[in-house]
Amino acid sequence: MAEYSAFSLLKNALSGNKDWKPAWRKPDPKASYDVIVIGGGGHGLSTAYYLAKEHGITNVAVLEKGWLGSGNVGRNTTAVRSNYLLPSNTRFYEHSMKLWENLSHDLNYNVMFSQRGCLNLAHTPAQFDDYARRGNAMRHLGVDAELMTVDQIKRLVPALDVSGSARFPVIGGLMQRRAGSARHDAVAWGYARGADRRGVDIIENCEVTGFLRDGDRITGVSTTRGEIRARKVALAVAGSTGRVMQLAGIDKMPIESHVLQAFVSESLKPIIDTILTFGMGHFYISQSDKGGLVYGGDLDGYNSYAQRGSLPIVDEVMSEMLALFPGLARVRMLRSWGGLCDMTMDGSPIITTGPLPGMYLNCGWCYGGFKATPASGFCFAWTIAKGEPHELNAPFTLDRFYRGLFIDDKGQGATPRLH
Amino acid sequence: MLITCPYCGPRDVIEFAYQGDGNRERPQPASQDLDAWNAYVYDRLNPAGDHNEIWQHAGGCRAHIRVVRNTLTHEISSTAFAHGGHRSATRHKTEAKS
Numbered sequence: 001m002a003e004y005s006a007f008s009l010l011k012n013a014l015s016g017n018k019d020w021k022p023a024w025r026k027p028d029p030k031a032s033y034d035v036i037v038i039g040g041g042g043h044g045l046s047t048a049y050y051l052a053k054e055h056g057i058t059n060v061a062v063l064e065k066g067w068l069g070s071g072n073v074g075r076n077t078t079a080v081r082s083n084y085l086l087p088s089n090t091r092f093y094e095h096s097m098k099l100w101e102n103l104s105h106d107l108n109y110n111v112m113f114s115q116r117g118c119l120n121l122a123h124t125p126a127q128f129d130d131y132a133r134r135g136n137a138m139r140h141l142g143v144d145a146e147l148m149t150v151d152q153i154k155r156l157v158p159a160l161d162v163s164g165s166a167r168f169p170v171i172g173g174l175m176q177r178r179a180g181s182a183r184h185d186a187v188a189w190g191y192a193r194g195a196d197r198r199g200v201d202i203i204e205n206c207e208v209t210g211f212l213r214d215g216d217r218i219t220g221v222s223t224t225r226g227e228i229r230a231r232k233v234a235l236a237v238a239g240s241t242g243r244v245m246q247l248a249g250i251d252k253m254p255i256e257s258h259v260l261q262a263f264v265s266e267s268l269k270p271i272i273d274t275i276l277t278f279g280m281g282h283f284y285i286s287q288s289d290k291g292g293l294v295y296g297g298d299l300d301g302y303n304s305y306a307q308r309g310s311l312p313i314v315d316e317v318m319s320e321m322l323a324l325f326p327g328l329a330r331v332r333m334l335r336s337w338g339g340l341c342d343m344t345m346d347g348s349p350i351i352t353t354g355p356l357p358g359m360y361l362n363c364g365w366c367y368g369g370f371k372a373t374p375a376s377g378f379c380f381a382w383t384i385a386k387g388e389p390h391e392l393n394a395p396f397t398l399d400r401f402y403r404g405l406f407i408d409d410k411g412q413g414a415t416p417r418l419h
Numbered sequence: 420m421l422i423t424c425p426y427c428g429p430r431d432v433i434e435f436a437y438q439g440d441g442n443r444e445r446p447q448p449a450s451q452d453l454d455a456w457n458a459y460v461y462d463r464l465n466p467a468g469d470h471n472e473i474w475q476h477a478g479g480c481r482a483h484i485r486v487v488r489n490t491l492t493h494e495i496s497s498t499a500f501a502h503g504g505h506r507s508a509t510r511h512k513t514e515a516k517s
Contacts, residue, residue, distance in 0.1 A: 240467075241465075242465030242466070242467070243465075243466075243467045246466070251464060251465075251466075252462040252463065252464055252465075253462065253465065254461040254462055254463065255463065255465055256439070256463050256465055257465055257467075257490070301437050302437040302472070302488075303439075303470055303472065303490045304490050304493070305467040305490045305491050306490070306491055306492065306493060310420060310432070310493075312431075312432065312433045345460075345461045401457065401460075401461040402453075402457045402461070414460050414461060416439075416463070417437070
């Protein structure tokens, strides 16, 4: 398979772009593999990639029920950041950030990673103090963070209403300049190509319909394309975790599936050169390279497997946007979509061995799975290859809830709907 | 989405507050059964299909109601008072008269 390079671009341009090869093969499933990864989204593909690259395990199949990237990896708002408070989260997401910074080079695939920064707005003195605390916690662990004054924010985002007459006046903010965004489809395609060229079989339109067992032990899966055996079965199915775990006979988990909506406006000239989050409600906005404003807000708030949202949240998100940017009142919304979020009870993910023998579980990404894609795959691959967690994902176990060791970055207790 | 409150009738979803999985059973307050408490606080049924859940008509009569809703289609097949019978409705009406 050809490398992408200036030379290959030129060569293919001169030959009318007729000779590009598909980025990954379309193999039929084999009877057995060393590892099956269920879920061909960002996390599943990056897991397969790092299994092959870091651990030399290439007899791997990634099973995707639809087409590659049809799930959450294409249903997010592409934000990448590592501005967390608690050390276990900060270390994990900072590792992810470092992988992001080298990802296009590593994959030989342009994921359009753009470090345009992420700014959290503060609207009360207490909130500003809280951001100062979080910024200090980040800097203690070597992550960049800086407090910004209203004047600095006004210069950075001129369209933002920072006047005293705003509905929620801005009094400052916390900026992580190394944060940014990446093209989500390219992330999926780049990992798929990287895994494929190392020998991983990526099998699309292959839905898992059950698990093969030997006593308690999981020994493979039955799928719409036949039975496939494997020594290790790894789940990375994000919002569908509840549904797939039910197939394995586990119907209760510390997880609820919710839908999160996102929106894109018509294209505008550049007005926001950062990712901005609103501190008084739940709203975030950035501008894509094509010019569309990409924004979203809260979960719909009740269990859902429907990949679409409801109107009350549309109403709420739009009013929050106008509280920040009154000048956008006449900008038209182009489209909206919903992604499934498997919300855990502490807002932090689960990457673990088990819960059944032969099974490995990667889930519970809540709102924030996209930014974790590289580190999630890296740590999950380590866990699968060695049968024990990497030090970065050791805290993210399933039994942390029962042992009182939950990682509650927002400090809002055991509830799946606030994080 | 319209939810039919057994007391007030069909109302828009924005009047309601979601309280989650209606299958969880709270252990007796004096219980020292850690597994039961853990299950109550953390574990949830998370089905793709009919889901038995509790809502509160927070912007209305404030009754807690049990709703069976399909998580794929948002179709609601039944609603009832959360704690059975019509006790809260009866009490509400009696108080209103006196």
